[in-house]
Amino acid sequence: xxxxxxxxxxxxxxxxxxxxxxxxxxxxxxxxxxxxxxxxxxxxxxxxxxxxxxxxxxxxxxxxxxxxxxxxxxxxxxxxxxxxxxxxxxxxxxxxxxxxxxxxxxxxxxxxxxxxxxxxxxxxxxxxxxxxxxxxxxxxxxxxxxxxxxxxxxxxxxxxxxxxxxxxxxxxxxxxxxxxxxxxxxxxxxxxxxxxxxxxxxxxxxxxxxxxxxxxxxxxxxxxxxxxxxxxxxxxxxxxxxxxxxxxxxxxxxxxxxxxxxxxxxxxxxxxxxxxxxxxxxxxxxx
Numbered sequence: 650x651x652x653x654x655x656x657x658x659x660x661x662x663x664x665x666x667x668x669x670x671x672x673x674x675x676x677x678x679x680x681x682x683x684x685x686x687x688x689x690x691x692x693x694x695x696x697x698x699x700x701x702x703x704x705x706x707x708x709x710x711x712x713x714x715x716x717x718x719x720x721x722x723x724x725x726x727x728x729x730x731x732x733x734x735x736x737x738x739x740x741x742x743x744x745x746x747x748x749x750x751x752x753x754x755x756x757x758x759x760x761x762x763x764x765x766x767x768x769x770x771x772x773x774x775x776x777x778x779x780x781x782x783x784x785x786x787x788x789x790x791x792x793x794x795x796x797x798x799x800x801x802x803x804x805x806x807x808x809x810x811x812x813x814x815x816x817x818x819x820x821x822x823x824x825x826x827x828x829x830x831x832x833x834x835x836x837x838x839x840x841x842x843x844x845x846x847x848x849x850x851x852x853x854x855x856x857x858x859x860x861x862x863x864x865x866x867x868x869x870x871x872x873x874x875x876x877x878x879x880x881x882x883x884x885x886x887x888x889x890x891x892x893x894x895x896x897x898x899x900x901x902x903x904x905x906x907x908x909x910x911x912x913x914x915x916x917x918x919x920x921x922x923x924x925x926x927x928x929x930x931x932x933x934x935x936x
Contacts, residue, residue, distance in 0.1 A: 662722065752792060798836060801843045827877050
């Protein structure tokens with residue numbers, strides 16, 4: 650069996666499909682409630698959260714995920730199960746993921762941030778899958794935009810710990826999502842050189858702006874739903890407004906947008922990034 654055939658089999662895996670659909674149908678709503686209970690609230694609420702989370706996780710892991718068929722398929726190797734499930738998960742994207750290998754690394758980075766290590770246990774893998782499927786609208790939706798912007802200039806997965814504003818009252822799962830969005834904004838603000846490439850056409854710039862608009866809309870929905878404030882989102886919106894204003898007035902659109910993006914980058918570094926606290930340790934697993 651060749652690699653493409655194996656990938657196709659992984660994506661049509663009956664057990665994976667059952668896991669995905671079970672979370673969406675039966676666990677997503679209560680998992681979201683458990684994660685979002687303020688961990689610094691009164692003890693009764695905290696105990697309720699812990700009990701709710703444990704009940705959700707135990708039901709998922711015992712009845713669904715730790716089904717022997719899942720691990721038998723991949724020779725009981727936890728890493729293999731996680732890797733194959735990530736590719737299955739990405740196959741559920743509305744738009745095809747072009748840079749699957751890179752995006753796969755990105756999801757392993759999220760796993761590392763969630764657990765603080767790359768200790769591949771069945772329980773940790775179950776918790777990670779529960780997390781990414783329950784928050785698929787926020788995570789998978791963003792993944793499609795990361796895939797596009799990474800195609801313009803590679804997004805270093807190790808930098809997904811450099812733009813995090815520490816807030817103790819926010820659950821780790823939500824912090825990871827916050828961190829991923831802010832890291833994406835920061836990456837976009839560093840794309841000045843892309844505009845200077847000879848093969849960047851007017852059509853390319855229009856597509857770039859269209860993607861920015863989609864990312865902005867998704868980010869605003871995520872911000873409202875998770876009660877997050879994305880500080881760098883302001884610069885994305887500002888760039889869109891300036892680009893639209895330039896359309897009718899500027900002949901050298903590429904150079905002007907490149908110059909303006911450079912200004913936004915410097916402003917972001919001066920007024921935002923220096924106040925952020927690293928989340929986790931620099932991670933060189935993918936060097």
